[in-house]
Amino acid sequence: MFDEYGIPRGAESDDATLVPLYHFVYCSRAAEHVDDAEVTRIVEAAKRNNLAHGITGVLVFGSGVFFQWIEGPAAEIRKLIATLHRDERHYDIVSLSQSEEERERLYPDWDMERVEADDIRLVLQDALESADDKNNRVALTRILEQLGSGSLEPIGRG
Numbered sequence: 001m002f003d004e005y006g007i008p009r010g011a012e013s014d015d016a017t018l019v020p021l022y023h024f025v026y027c028s029r030a031a032e033h034v035d036d037a038e039v040t041r042i043v044e045a046a047k048r049n050n051l052a053h054g055i056t057g058v059l060v061f062g063s064g065v066f067f068q069w070i071e072g073p074a075a076e077i078r079k080l081i082a083t084l085h086r087d088e089r090h091y092d093i094v095s096l097s098q099s100e101e102e103r104e105r106l107y108p109d110w111d112m113e114r115v116e117a118d119d120i121r122l123v124l125q126d127a128l129e130s131a132d133d134k135n136n137r138v139a140l141t142r143i144l145e146q147l148g149s150g151s152l153e154p155i156g157r158g
Contacts, residue, residue: 018102022074024081025097027067027124028090029143034064038089047110055080058107063147065120066090069107074100092139096127121147 030039039061050056055072070077077098085093121144128140 018104020074020100020102021071021105022077022100023069023071023098023106024077024095025067025069026084026093026095027065027120027127027140027143028093029146030061030064030066031089031091034089042089043110050080050110053080056105056107056110058110060120062120065124065143065147067120067123071105071107092143094127094131094136094139094143095133096131096136 043059046059050070050072053072053076055070055076057068057070060067070080084090124140124144124147128137128144131137131140
């Protein structure tokens with residue numbers, strides 16, 4: 001099956017072909033007006049735009065919460081991060097991880113997955129336990145409280 005990070009077992013890595021990849025992992029809350037149709041538009045635009053800039057990743061959306069891993073050239077990822085922070089379709093953006101290293105891509109094909117609130121809750125609780133930044137802890141706590149209150153509508157709204 002798979003070893004860690006979704007790399008097929010037995011896959012050989014040729015160090016000579018590895019390139020520096022920057023990754024950025026974050027979570028955020030969807031704005032009130034974001035529905036399934038808007039998420040579909042986000043994914044379609046991301047597939048077009050990110051491919052042109054060498055960016056790949058995965059976008060998880062469920063119960064009004066986005067979780068995304070993006071990877072690619074550092075300059076392009078930094079531009080995308082700035083764009084994400086200006087995007088009014090989400091807020092309470094929490095940076096969970098970012099760094100640059102020479103490695104194979106973890107998500108060579110852009111993908112999106114829809115999940116239930118309980119699945120996102122587990123990821124966010126782990127992130128909260130390891131969060132060092134006070135602002136990130138506050139935002140993660142707000143997201144978890146809203147997930148717990150049931151006030152975020154499940155997937156399928158709209």
